[in-house]
Amino acid sequence: MLTVTRLTTAGLAAACVALLGLSGCGDIDEASASPLSRDDLITETADQLAAGANLTYSAKYQVAGGETATVNRAQRPLRSSYVYPGGRLIVTTTVTVKCTGSTVCDSRAADPAAAATLNDGPLISPEAAQAMLATAALDPIVDTKSHDTTIAGRHATCLLLDGVDGTPAKKFDLCVTNEGVLASFTATIDGVRIDQALTAYAEELPSDAFLVPPGAKLVDKSPR
Incomplete structure (x- = not known):
């Protein structure tokens, strides 16, 4: 035997x-x-956040000033939307729509990278946070501290990074859930304080997740 x-x-x-x-x-x-090295911690967290791009979910956040914002993601077809005080961004495989307030929306050709630059308002996108982590992983002198926590009932891994070069903020603090959802982010970018925290998570999407605000004027700015 x-x-x-x-x-x-x-x-x-x-x-x-x-x-x-x-x-x-x-x-x-x-x-x-x-223990995990500094680079391993940052890379693992970036990979964990990247895995969230394969999920279908709706995540609600409280952002600076006590207002709310929402990130929606769907897979078939692949699309995402980011609704925040003062604007909205919708990214699909065929079109990219950005709205100012609830009255005017610009429609452009598909730009899969559009969300990676959504970091200049009260909401930072998961893609923008992931890009910042990727840059931090290449910086040899970043000060890194990590801890685990629970946010909106979900376990999350958190990193506090300081002295990061080449990103919109030299110091930022973020948490990522086990599923790969951005759970929180804190930083000051271009003088704007970003302080967002997950308050609700659902695998079902709202019916208006990828629609422009009712009554908004849609302006086609695609190249002719």
Whole structure:
């Protein structure tokens, strides 16, 4: 009869001592005790946030000033929308629509990268936060602190980054849920304080998730 033995880290270390002596066991102890490096922490969090792009969900946030904002994502067809005080951005595979207030919306050719620059108002998009993390991962002198928390009933991993070059904010604090949803973000960008926190999460989308505001004038600015 074949017997399978599952060894814990302690068991592996004991086996190593028996077979090789103490001098040959350093790698096991070091590998088991080594914490994630700064780069690993940032890269893992960026990858976790990127995974959220494959989800269908509606996330509501409280933003600076006590107002609300919403991020909606769908997969088939692929599209997303960002509704925030003072505007709205809708990104699909065929068109990109940006609204100022609730009265005028500009329609342009599809721009999948449009959401990555949504960081100049009360709401930062997951794509923009991910881009900032990717830049931070390449900076060798970023000060990084991490912790876990619970936001809107969901477990989240958080990073506080300081001294980041090449991003809209040298210092920013963000949390990402286990699913890959941006749970919170805090920074000052171009003099505007962004302070958003997840308040509700649903896998069902509202019926108006990808519609322009009722009565808004839609202006086609696509190249002729």
